[in-house]
Amino acid sequence: xxxxxxxxxxxxxxxxxxxxxxxxxxxxxxxxxxxxxxxxxxxxxxxxxxxxxxxxxxxxxxxxxxxxxxxxxxxxxxxxxxxxxxxxxxxxxxxxxxxxxxxxxxxxxxxxxxxxx
Amino acid sequence: xxxxxxxxxxxxxxxxxxxxxxxxxxxxxxxxxxxxxxxxxxxxxxxxxxxxxxxxxxxxxxxxxxxxxxxxxxxxxxxxxxxxxxxxxxxxxxxxxxxxxxxxxxxxxx
Numbered sequence: 177x178x179x180x181x182x183x184x185x186x187x188x189x190x191x192x193x194x195x196x197x198x199x200x201x202x203x204x205x206x207x208x209x210x211x212x213x214x215x216x217x218x219x220x221x222x223x224x225x226x227x228x229x230x231x232x233x234x235x236x237x238x239x240x241x242x243x244x245x246x247x248x249x250x251x252x253x254x255x256x257x258x259x260x261x262x263x264x265x266x267x268x269x270x271x272x273x274x275x276x277x278x279x280x281x282x283x284x285x286x287x288x289x290x291x292x293x
Numbered sequence: 294x295x296x297x298x299x300x301x302x303x304x305x306x307x308x309x310x311x312x313x314x315x316x317x318x319x320x321x322x323x324x325x326x327x328x329x330x331x332x333x334x335x336x337x338x339x340x341x342x343x344x345x346x347x348x349x350x351x352x353x354x355x356x357x358x359x360x361x362x363x364x365x366x367x368x369x370x371x372x373x374x375x376x377x378x379x380x381x382x383x384x385x386x387x388x389x390x391x392x393x394x395x396x397x398x399x400x401x402x403x
Contacts, residue, residue, distance in 0.1 A: 218380060218393035219337065232390065266336055282391060284336035
């Protein structure tokens with residue numbers, strides 16, 4: 177199984193709602209990532225989890241709260257979002273988050289398209 | 294951080310080779326070059342990666358200049374399904390962080 181799955185595919189939420197995005201992989205990968213992609217722009221890294229611990233937070237606002245309950249699952253909890261947070265949210269995984277020149281190909285899911293009203 | 298620059302768009306006739314250039318003049322000696330593509334509204338798809346030597350797989354070939362300041366992704370026989378945005382990425386040394394460049398929109402035309 178070489179697939180990263182994301183649910184839901186689409187999400188519409190109001191600015192006062194709380195919602196969660198889910199990402200799952202069964203490749204035994206130990207690093208997982210959240211990216212945000214605005215229309216016609218490249219993906220931007222948000223968070224990196226390595227061995228279920230948060231290793232990188234790219235100065236993301238606290239209204240985005242990541243969680244990694246186990247090595248296969250990654251959640252992104254959303255609260256009090258703004259309309260400008262509307263975007264495609266991509267999850268990825270790689271064998272592990274390692275230093276040095278080790279090759280770490282990232283495998284991406286199809287994304288969740290989020291609209292904040 | 295190493296950055297990449299790519300032309301915003303390119304056209305290619307179906308069946309012909311598509312050559313997509315990328316400049317990464319500040320790349321460090323042990324940073325890899327990766328190529329991904331993203332078909333409209335889907336997640337990025339891995340294509341190929343390399344360090345110093347040229348690489349080939351079932352999808353594409355990667356040519357890296359000797360000074361490693363630039364590279365070219367070659368799709369040998371482009372099809373309409375290869376129409377996508379192609380991203381050249383340099384992996385930041387010592388962190389598993391991908392910084393995506395702005396990408397090249399490849400339009401394959403019949």
